Amino acid sequence: MKKNKNYFLVAALAFLLAIFVNGGTASAASGDLGTPYSSNDYSKITFQESATQKPKTLYLWKFATYWGEDANAELKANSSNYTEPKADEQWLLMGFEVDYVSGTGDLRLSDFISSTQDFYTSSGQKITPLAVAAFKGEYAGYGEKEVVIKPGNYDDVWYGIKLKKSAGFPLIKIPAGINKSTGAVTYKWLSTDPNYLEPVITSKATSISETRIQLNWTPVNGQYLGYEIFRSTSKEGPYKSIGAVSGTTITDGGLNTGTTYYYKIRTVLDTVINGMLYGNYSPVVSAKPVPAAPQDFKAYRYSPTSVKMSWNAVNGASGYEIHRATSATGTYTHVRTTENTSAINTQLTTGKPYYFKVRAYKMVGTAKVYGNWTVVKSATPSLSVPTDFKAYRYSPTSVKMSWGTVSGATGYEIHRATSYSGTYSHIRTTDKTSAINTQLTTGTRYYFKVRAYKLVGTKRVYSGWTAIKNATPSLSAPTDFKAYRYSPTSVKMSWGAVSGANGYEIHMATSQTGTYTHIRTTTNTSAIRTQLTTGKTYYFKVRAYKLVGTKRVYSGWTVIKSARPY
Structure with a gap:
């Protein structure tokens, strides 16, 4: 098959040096009537004429274009229906390579691009050729109705048309899929102008x-x-x-x-x-080249009346400006210029949110050239959470709590519940760092949390809560417990009185780690155990109890004491 002097060889851009780093790609906004694809380079086409037709993936490349006397000479020798064009007419002869990449069924080229159906002017007017070449000689078998390509194969095809010179080099209109929303066929346009390249449409x-x-x-x-x-x-x-x-x-x-x-x-x-x-x-x-926006910008509570900000250094920056507002979209006011990469904004109102942004600047002569702003960050100056919070048994009916001092706090609120995830009620406000909660039920577990507050005008502005702590008001274990020989067959025991106790239980065993048996309940602080075996060692322990309703709530045990009657 003949290929002439206008045959475009595939070549790299050898004359150019890629002096910059190559970037990624994105969808091109070309292929429409206003910015058609160029057939001078490979164009990927999805060919689909209707919703019932499965799409075919093709690559199309126009490798040769003849017009004027060159076209006349080629077609006079290789077309059986050649006639001389009039002064306002011309023959156009074009060779295409078509790669049938994927799809189903054979592809006849006249079904893909038809000389009588698919050529248009640059304004979108359909072109009806004055004549379509009937090829012979070197082009025999390469006409649009003769070339049939199977999936995975490629072939060349030639188109020869006579048309008015005013039509110029035609555009090709190709059905390229179905709009899923409307069901209408979408089209791609290709220019056959041998001097046309697609322009860049969008840049930034x-x-x-x-x-x-x-x-x-x-x-x-x-x-x-x-x-x-x-x-x-x-x-x-x-x-x-x-x-x-x-x-x-x-x-x-x-x-x-x-x-x-x-x-x-x-x-x-x-x-x-x-x-x-x-x-x-x-x-x-x-x-305009300006300093970059500072990265990793942070703003956070620093004290009850201040916010701290930090950011990464910007290469080439002379300094940084900090602006502040009281709402994200409010009016931002300049509050600080610094050469550092952090700053503290003081004299703020506790509990009030503030919004910050930072930009770098570079001195050019005596003028500041500013970079872009960071993203806006917000922070609220507030009290810190009380630290080292503890809650512990203080008496049979009370719990004591303590915590660290919070700088700037006016006072502290204590809340209590009877379960970890239950409803917490306010039980005390104090300006101290400890408190005792009284009139509690012995043996019941209570849960506590504390927060600091600061008076701003007449309003309390709170810190966060401490971690929840629990404690159970209970009897203390009896102290000063003694057991000693009282007679050849008895042992006497004594102990200190336990505040709030209704009585005491005494348990005995014949070895320190043996089984202890309840032997006496008493309201006194001493007792004598009789009818023991002379010379045998016995072990004793005591606990206090308090009646809560009809239930005994016990203290812990005393230490174990031994004695031997003799």
Whole structure:
């Protein structure tokens, strides 16, 4: 099959050095009527004409274009229906490579692109060819109705059409899927203009430091395209090329802080034989290199009347400005300038939330050039939680609590419940760091928590709660317990009185670790155990009890004492 001097060889952009780091890719906003794909490079097409047809994935590349006298010469020799074009007419001969990547069923090329159905002007008007070439000779068998491709294969196909010169190089309209919302067929457009490259449609310039700007753009369709970037310090120019990349991002460095730079991009393709092709310039975008926004910005309670802030150092920054507001979207006021990476804002109102943001600046001459703001952070100056909170039995009917002093506190509130997750009730307010809760039920476990408060005007502003602590009011164990020989067959015991006790229980065993048996209940603080065996050692212990209703609530045991009657 014949391929002529306009055959576009696949080639890398050897003339260009990728002086910047390549970036990632994103969905391109091209392929529509206004910004069609270029058939001069590989275009990936999803071919689907209806909801009942399964999509086919294809790659399309126009490798040859003949027009004018070149087309006349080719078709005069290789078309059985060639006629000389009139002065306002021309023949157009185009060769395509079609790769059928995936799908079901064979693909006849006239079903994919039809000379009589799928060519349009740049304004979207359908073109009806004056004639369609009937190929012979070198092109025999490569017409659109003759070429059939199976999935996983590729082939070449030629299109020869006579049309008005005013139609120019036609666009190809290809059904490319179904809109799931409307059910309508969507279309992709391809330009057959041999000098057309898709332009960059969307780009963005962003300052990333005081001397660097990052430029990003959406990629155009194709595999062998590159991008040339132009820069100016004026929107009107002049613009100077600063390099080329094959990716979709560059970082432009060594810039002057505070100067606005303007950028535009054009696509490029090296055809090797026919030289370079250039797309139209993208819309101009601009950015001014400024210090980066400080990272890892934090704001947190520092004291009852202050907030501390911290952030990471910004490269090249001369200093930092802190601004504050009383609501996230409120008016921010400058409160501090510092060369450090932390600051404390004092004389704030306890319990009131404040909102902070920070920006870096660089001195350029006598002017400050500011960077972007950090994200807004909020903090509320507040009391710290009381530390070292303890609750413990104080008497048979009371519990004592203690805690550390909280700086700035006016006082403390104590709350109590009868279960860990129960309802807590306020039982005491004090300006001390300890308290005794009385009139409790002996043997009942109580749960306590404490918080500090500060009076702001007439309002109490609270700290957080301490951890919950529990304690059980109970009898103390009898003290000064003694057991000694009283007679050859008896032992006497005595102990100190226990406050709140209704009585005492005495237990005895014949070995220290043996089984202890209850031998006496008494309201006295002494007792004699008789009818013992002379010369035998006995072991005794005592506990107090208190009647709560009809139930005995016991103290702990005394230490064990032994005695031997003799």
